[in-house]
Amino acid sequence: MTQSITTVDLTGDPRRRRKERRVRAIFLAAGLASIAISALIIVALSGEAWRFISQVDPAALFTVGWFPRRGLYDIPTLIIATVLIAGIGMLVAVPLGLGAAAYLSEYASPRARRRLKPTLEILAGIPSVVLGFWALTFISPEIVQRVFTSAKPFTMMAAGLGVGVLITPLIATVSEDAMRAVPTSLREASYGLGASRSTTVRSVVFPASLSGVVASLILALSRAMGETMIVFMAAGAVGGALRTFNPLEPGQTMTAAVASLATGSDQVAGEGLAFQSLFFVGLLLFLITLSLNSISNRLVRRYRNRY
Amino acid sequence: MSDRSPNDAVSGESALFDGAARAPEVDAARVTGGSPDNTHDVIISLEDVDVYYGDFHAVDSVSVPIREKEITAFIGPSGCGKSTVLRTINRMNDLIPTARVEGSVTYHGVDLYGGNVDPVQVRRHIGMVFQKPNPFPKSIYDNISFGPKIAKYDGNMDDLVEESLNRAALWDEVKDKLDDSAYALSGGQQQRLCIARAIATSPDVLLMDEPASALDPIATLRIEELMYELKQDYTIIIVTHNMQQAARVSDRTAFFNIDIQNGQRAGRLVEFSETATLFTTPSEKTTEDYITGRFG
Numbered sequence: 001m002t003q004s005i006t007t008v009d010l011t012g013d014p015r016r017r018r019k020e021r022r023v024r025a026i027f028l029a030a031g032l033a034s035i036a037i038s039a040l041i042i043v044a045l046s047g048e049a050w051r052f053i054s055q056v057d058p059a060a061l062f063t064v065g066w067f068p069r070r071g072l073y074d075i076p077t078l079i080i081a082t083v084l085i086a087g088i089g090m091l092v093a094v095p096l097g098l099g100a101a102a103y104l105s106e107y108a109s110p111r112a113r114r115r116l117k118p119t120l121e122i123l124a125g126i127p128s129v130v131l132g133f134w135a136l137t138f139i140s141p142e143i144v145q146r147v148f149t150s151a152k153p154f155t156m157m158a159a160g161l162g163v164g165v166l167i168t169p170l171i172a173t174v175s176e177d178a179m180r181a182v183p184t185s186l187r188e189a190s191y192g193l194g195a196s197r198s199t200t201v202r203s204v205v206f207p208a209s210l211s212g213v214v215a216s217l218i219l220a221l222s223r224a225m226g227e228t229m230i231v232f233m234a235a236g237a238v239g240g241a242l243r244t245f246n247p248l249e250p251g252q253t254m255t256a257a258v259a260s261l262a263t264g265s266d267q268v269a270g271e272g273l274a275f276q277s278l279f280f281v282g283l284l285l286f287l288i289t290l291s292l293n294s295i296s297n298r299l300v301r302r303y304r305n306r307y
Numbered sequence: 308m309s310d311r312s313p314n315d316a317v318s319g320e321s322a323l324f325d326g327a328a329r330a331p332e333v334d335a336a337r338v339t340g341g342s343p344d345n346t347h348d349v350i351i352s353l354e355d356v357d358v359y360y361g362d363f364h365a366v367d368s369v370s371v372p373i374r375e376k377e378i379t380a381f382i383g384p385s386g387c388g389k390s391t392v393l394r395t396i397n398r399m400n401d402l403i404p405t406a407r408v409e410g411s412v413t414y415h416g417v418d419l420y421g422g423n424v425d426p427v428q429v430r431r432h433i434g435m436v437f438q439k440p441n442p443f444p445k446s447i448y449d450n451i452s453f454g455p456k457i458a459k460y461d462g463n464m465d466d467l468v469e470e471s472l473n474r475a476a477l478w479d480e481v482k483d484k485l486d487d488s489a490y491a492l493s494g495g496q497q498q499r500l501c502i503a504r505a506i507a508t509s510p511d512v513l514l515m516d517e518p519a520s521a522l523d524p525i526a527t528l529r530i531e532e533l534m535y536e537l538k539q540d541y542t543i544i545i546v547t548h549n550m551q552q553a554a555r556v557s558d559r560t561a562f563f564n565i566d567i568q569n570g571q572r573a574g575r576l577v578e579f580s581e582t583a584t585l586f587t588t589p590s591e592k593t594t595e596d597y598i599t600g601r602f603g
Contacts, residue, residue: 012509034490046316081454109404110404183441184445185437185439185441186443186444187402187439188399188402188435188437188439189437189441189442189443189501189504190443190453191399191402191427192397192430192432192435192437192505193431193434193453193457193504193505193508194398194427194428194430194431194454194457194458194508195427195453195454195457196427196457199457203457204443207444207445208443
């Protein structure tokens with residue numbers, strides 16, 4: 001004989017359903033909070049940035065250098081320094097990072113990998129203020145000034161090399177993950193056709209992991225452009241910088257400009273538009289890194305699951 | 308062309324095997340492979356081959372002669388070492404850091420594990436097709452031209468691609484979309500692409516590691532027909548779980564089993580003979596138990 005089921009049996013506990021709704025609301029709030037904070041930051045940046053750009057004399061945006069307290073807001077100075085330092089950093093980090101990734105993923109024995117990977121992660125965990133100090137006390141005198149005897153103690157070169165050290169583990173770990181995600185069956189196909197290990201890395205593993213590798217490079221570039229402490233400490237030019245393309249000169253990046261003025265914000269608050277200029281530079285940097293990140297997201301999405 | 312296709316030989320040869328009075332997993336009438344004529348020379352010879360993975364003794368003292376332009380099938384239950392033995396022949400086991408091969412594997416009389424032998428060169432002579440179709444995430448054309456390119460092939464690549472696809476019975480299906488991604492093909496087409504890719508480097512031996520196990524029955528039959536045709540020019544060794552497949556396509560069959568001695572398990576060769584003999588009058592009791600479906 002079968003038991004008959006009534007609606008009551010299937011109704012369940014109303015308290016449990018209320019609890020589900022409560023939990024859902026809490027998670028929703030957490031999700032919304034991050035969106036709200038982002039929005040607040042953009043609003044705060046945009047308001048002051050707009051005040052700056054609407055009140056500043058356009059001629060002051062293109063002068064000999066970035067000296068906000070004297071009313072010289074040469075934006076190209078900051079952009080050149082930012083791109084120069086990030087560029088030097090990438091020149092160091094791309095070959096080192098990709099080389100390390102290829103070694104760890106394709107060549108290293110499991111034992112070597114077990115030792116090297118955590119070392120790389122330690123490098124990734126070094127606070128940038130420590131790297132900044134190291135750039136100033138080691139890279140600058142022991143490398144930059146030895147190779148280029150005319151170089152000053154504070155140079156964009158030293159800062160760029162420091163940034164390179166900072167982003168190398170980022171490129172290495174993210175690219176290594178991308179390379180390891182390439183199925184073994186593709187490597188076997190390549191070896192089975194008489195390909196050597198280096199051919200397999202170059203012609204099969206690397207192309208198949210390209211989207212992840214490119215994403216790691218863009219992420220690293222975005223990190224390099226947003227890095228503050230190393231450039232603040234090692235590139236010199238606190239308070240202002242002349243426009244220059246020479247990496248052996250001191251320079252001021254967008255981040256360092258904001259940091260150096262904001263650390264004494266009471267001093268610049270009253271002086272013309274210097275305080276507002278920080279918001280403008282901040283917004284500019286935000287837009288640059290935002291677009292880099294969204295390009296990287298799009299690349300990853302487009303090429304995901306190609307194999 | 309082959310004088311025998313896997314499909315049409317059933318009635319003609321069934322009389323031969325009527326004597327088998329078991330209720331076998333593989334109907335004797337379906338054993339269409341195997342009464343080779345012994346005119347072909349031995350091209351690969353495995354003698355007392357042992358394979359270890361670290362401390363694990365995977366394969367114990369296997370000896371099999373492989374004859375030119377025949378299809379040799381390796382059958383046996385999972386874990387019996389048949390794929391491992393297959394992979395000693397093109398030194399694919401080298402890719403596993405802990406793997407160690409003892410004994411002798413010779414190819415045209417050359418010791419494949421000799422000091423001067425480069426596994427990369429070995430694999431250009433002994434091609435491989437894998438269990439799961441594994442085309443590169445590249446175009447159909449680039450998949451085929453990959454091997455010849457790394458071997459610095461200096462002939463006409465377009466012709467070679469067409470010829471390889473033709474031999475793999477895929478040309479007509481893909482000739483208008485050579486630049487499309489290989490991933491746009493069906494599983495069976497992908498596997499034939501992988502066969503075409505292996506042929507393009509002009510090996511003389513093809514190792515096939517369960518090439519049809521991921522395919523549906525129709526695609527499987529096409530692969531089997533293809534093997535029949537390829538036998539004219541290539542020596543083929545196929546690992547398969549599918550006994551019917553071994554019975555249909557192969558000339559000779561090696562039956563491997565897991566053997567437990569003194570608490571140690573290892574894969575061993577139980578019996579090696581002409582396919583017709585192995586499936587109808589096996590000399591070992593284990594072989595009979597396996598092919599009649601009593602285990603495995």
